[in-house]
Amino acid sequence: MEDDAPVIYGLEFQARALTAQTAETDAIRFLVGTQSLKFDNQIHIIDFDDENNIINKNVLLHQAGEIWHIAASPADKAVLTTCYNKTSDSRVVSCAAVWRMPCDWDSGSHESPDDSAHNPQTLELLCHLDDSAHRNTACVLWEPMGDGNRVISLADNHALLWDLQESSTQATVSSTATLEGKGQLKFTSGKWSPHHNCSQLATANDTTIRGWDLRTMSQIYCIENAHGQLVRDLDFNPNRQYYLASCGDDCKVKFWDVRNVQEPVKVLEDHSHWVWSVRYNHSHDQLVLTASSDSRLILSNMVSISSEPFGHLVDDEELSEGEDNHQEDKSKEPLKDSVVSTYEEHEDSVYAAEWSSADPWLFASLSYDGRLVINRVPRALKYRILL
């Protein structure tokens, strides 16, 4: 049972921003935003044909500037947000905006797949997500599983909750939270919790992780010194509401129970450089993907702190009915927390990794040199989890 070989796709430009198209649940589709200071930046729409192992790409122009962060609307396939750098008069400004993809980008590529790159269509700007007071947006978060009307942007030391109106063409700040303290505090990353009726937000600044209640816009917990160095990314366990994963420049991935922030529940130290991204699998939360600037992507199986620490309970019943002892023993031996696999297809730092929203066994990773790699969970493990 040979695992399928990874599929590699090369972008012309350097890139950091990657997201799955969240609203799309049928096709395996990823969005990549490029970084180039000299050319028009692009958004690559990567379609993966699972059966034929073929990648189809479509390119949309993002002329506003180089893309640092990209997020797709959970409700509308065509809507996405980007955080980008604009350079004007030897000044660099970070902005954020909501965009709509032209509706016929798909058909266009079908007609003339060869020269689609030469004549790319442009994104349609819906609205800007910043005002004069709040600049330097680090990232934009969509409300998970929402109707696509609420986003949060993290700009400097402010968290802004925006209401999008009139099919996202108008954005108004409905509430803000400000991080106060000594020095120049700046949010580096954040995550909107899918639990508690989407009323919680987790943010990272420097070495600290903070939880916010969006109803009152006040801090509810704070993990001081969550990492020895900068915290780079966060993710919520999709099935266990108090569990949170974080990663950072101390090469560690930590798992937290936010009810007890004194000690992490679990720490992984498999990477040999900063960890830039951590992602729980949407359906099987024992699978955790981490991307690091040691050019590696690591898939870990964190059974002990997952929502199914003992595997499928049905298993035992089925097996005890008729299977022989040997099989039974094998199945009873519980899966241990372990690194499932280390992916070394990248040659440069991997800054982003994402699970597909359509296929829970598939994920993409993006390295700085513009290489996108699509991989699958090893079959043996997949069947172990499923059966």
Next chain:
Amino acid sequence: MDAEGSVSDESGKRRRVHGMLKLYYGLNEEGKAREQPQSLDPCDINGPHFDPELYLNKLRRECSLSELMDHETCMVKQIRSLDSDMQTLVYENYNKFISATDTIRKMKNDFKKMEDEMDCLSANMAAITDFSASISGTLQDQHAQITKLSGVHTLLRKLQFLFELPARLNKCLELQAYAQAVSSHRRARCVLQQYSHLPSFKGIQDDCNAIMEKLALELRQKFRDGGTSARDLSECVELLLQLDEPAEELCDKFLSHARSRLELDLQGLEAEIKPYPPTPAPKEAATRKSSSSTAAGSPSDNSPKTLSLPSPTPNTDILEFIDRGCNEFISSLCLVITSYQELFIKHAQTGELASKNIPQMASGKLQAFVDDLVARYFSLVERRIQEEKGVGDNSLLVRALDRFHRRLQAVAKLLPGSAVPNRGTEIVIRAATERVKQYLSALQSFYMDSLTDVRQALAMPRLSVAGTGAHLGGPAAGRDAPNSLPELLSSLSASILNQLKSVLASVHLFTAKDITFSNKPYFKGEFCSQGVRENLVVNFIRFVCQSSRQFCESAGDKGGSTPPALLLLLSRLCLDFETSTISYILTLTDEQFLVQHQNPITPVTTLCGEAREAAQKLLNHYVKVQGLIISQMLRKSVETRDWVNTIEPRNVRAVMKRVVEDTTSIDVQVGLLYEEGVRKAHSSDSSKRTFSVYSSSRQQPRYAASYTPSAPMDTNLLSNIHKLFSERIDIFSSVEFNKVSVMTGIIKISLKTFLECVRLRTFGRYGLQQIQVDCHYLQMYLWRFVSDENLVHFLLDEIVGSSAHRCLDPSPMEQSVIEVICERG
């Protein structure tokens, strides 16, 4: 010559003659002659096979005439002397024969006379026999009468004794001659019992019984009083037993009496432990004092000694306590046991009481009694031993335990089946294991103390360096601090070793030859292998490794809480442990304690593995901490600058100089403890040459590609191809135990941070140029520290390349200008 020859001839001849005579008379001279082989020579004139014909012929043939003449005269002479000898002999023999005949004749006459006398005697004897028979016949009647009379007499005497008995008993009672009374009564008792149907005897018996009851009462009273001496007491018991008193009751009384006295001893002992609260202070001080004296050069030495001086109520030390226990309690217990056994067991076995199962009952009671009291004694001893917390003078404890154990042997001898000595041994074992535990914790706290000292020692010069470094800023400033590192290391490891050795020596007392319990199987086997080797030595080594490892874990997130120099020092310490110290310590232990490897013990290799692991972890952590310190400087310098609107570079930035300085001082620090290590070969002046090659042939074309607008792909392609052929670099990876590897690790971490930070920024033209200058400067100084200078090239290359990508107006600076700036700064 002739004369001599003739003399010898003469004597020879005479002997020969005598020999022949003896032969004649059948005498063999001491059996000698027979053994000698008879000469067969026919020419031997004295031999039995002498042939005169042959002899003559021989003479005639061999000798000259004169010789023959001589021979003849000689022979004639001999024959003549032989004849005269023969004549005298015959004469003598004849005389003797005559006298013998006379004697025999005289004897014949004498015998005849004697025969007559014997006949007369036998006739007389027969007459005597007749007379005696007749006399005895006449006297027989009278004899029977006399016998009967004497029988009656004794009976009458007995009767008189019986009638007088009550009076006699009363008198005895008055005189307190209890023993006599009892023996008299015993003699009469059976008779009285037998004839009790006769009224007169009955009366006597009643009287006697009444008196005896009174006596018994008196005896019991005496017994109960208790004030009497042991001998009186035992006499009392003996008498009471003879009076058929119930033995069980007596046993109980005896024991309870003994118990009250032993209890007093126990209370005395308890009183010595009792003053618990006030004693520990002086006690601890005393032990502290002794412990610090054993720990040579221990830092706790300067603890205030005045504390130990005022000791108002000095508690008795354990030896005194045990002594007292032995002398008072154990010896009186032994006394009680012996007298009890004498009275109830041995005595009863011989007497008529044996049938009543008394010995079994009595020994059962004794067992329970002894067990109970000894248990209380043991609990006291254990309490006392537990108070013995200080690890100072082990010999005192060992001697006390030895005495304790030795004295229990006496009890064991008296009570062969008793569990007492075993339980005593158990106490000794417990005390020993407890002691080993205390030593372990003492060692551990000693180790932690020494670490604190090392930390302080490290911190002191560090402050001064920070002071001098501020205005000097040269690499010489870095030299000051770590100068003492090797000294600290050696003093630390030496003091650990010394402490361990002294502890081993103290523990060794437990197994000394002259200690009684050292022969117990526990002390021969388990104590050595499990107690000392595993629990003490191995656990201590493990503790050292573990506590060292904890420095990595606890301090991991906070970074600076452990001084990096300490990490380095500990790493070297663990490495030394691995290479030599562990095997040395374990061999020492095995030799001292003759550890028999019967139980599974931790092998040296496992411990060495652990130590090596700890050393590796510490060194890795050191690299990480130092790398992070430099990374932090680089990161701040990149993040806080506005790279787009910076001015044209004129100097190398100060932070780069600082990085090089710090790296140099780290290099010095590591060099003090670790060997150089191997680096990939490069020529001595490679800094210049390689760099110029690197910058002109490799760097420049890449720039050319990167800012040719028509070919954005080329950059990626080029760098990707380059990466394909270069090895993947693990940034935070394990390092080897040498300086070069450590430095390589630190530099890797720093430069990678630099790279990642650069990638997050956007640069203007001069920003790029500044980075170029900085990288060139780093290149000039950092190559010498690393094992493979290509690594530095590659990372710096990446940095410059990435900043060129992130540059809005990428126009690089002339290489020659860069070099000029760098050389100037």
